[in-house]
């Protein structure tokens with residue numbers, strides 16, 4: 001079995017101390033091959049369907065947002081939307097891209113910060129994770145789940161949307177392979193699944209490495 005590290009992800013994220021620098025290096029060197037230039041079609045389909053009880057107003061949050069396509073997507077659906085990224089170069093590029101898009105009624109901004117210590121001073125109605133959990137060294141996963149609960153409204157109307165990927169990946173990351181069980185173990189204490197769907201091959205993002213994808217909507221437990 002191959003243990004090659006996917007070039008889309010910085011190998012140095014395995015070293016937690018150099019972790020933020022590794023992402024900044026990627027952005028500064030303009031090597032962001034994960035960037036697909038748009039939101040995942042499965043997210044658009046979910047939001048357009050109105051399924052899963054995803055709030056259509058309030059505040060949306062996209063940690064590890066990259067260039068901010070998902071921030072724009074939520075803002076165009078009625079939510080004031082905040083992205084967060086640890087790479088300053090990425091944040092500047094994202095805010096430039098967001099400013100270049102057609103006007104929208106709701107706020108769409110990307111902030112510089114570390115998800116694990118981020119405190120915006122308010123809670124979010126919707127949080128979306130895509131290619132963020134899989135980018136983290138597995139040792140950080142418990143803190144990822146704690147931060148999701150900390151940043152979401154403690155209300156059953158709050159939703160966490162996880163684009164679960166890669167579910168059948170190479171055992172050595174990044175991207176670090178995940179499984180439905182891993183998500184359940186991480187999130188089951190604070191969240192319950194209210195909607196889920198396997199993503200068929202034709203809906204996956206172009207250039208995705210092999211691996212199943214599943215889109216899951218979680219409601220915050222009361």
Ligand SMILES: C[S@@+](CC[C@H](N)C(=O)[O-])C[C@H]1O[C@@H](n2cnc3c(N)ncnc32)[C@H](O)[C@@H]1O
Nearest residue numbers: 023034064065066085086087114115130131135
């Ligand atoms: C694989 S990229 C995915 C970007 C985006 N979600 C996309 O699909 O285009 C992961 C992103 O997470 C950011 N990131 C990594 N660790 C972070 C952290 N602790 N807090 C905030 N952003 C982080 C990286 O700088 C990078 O832009």
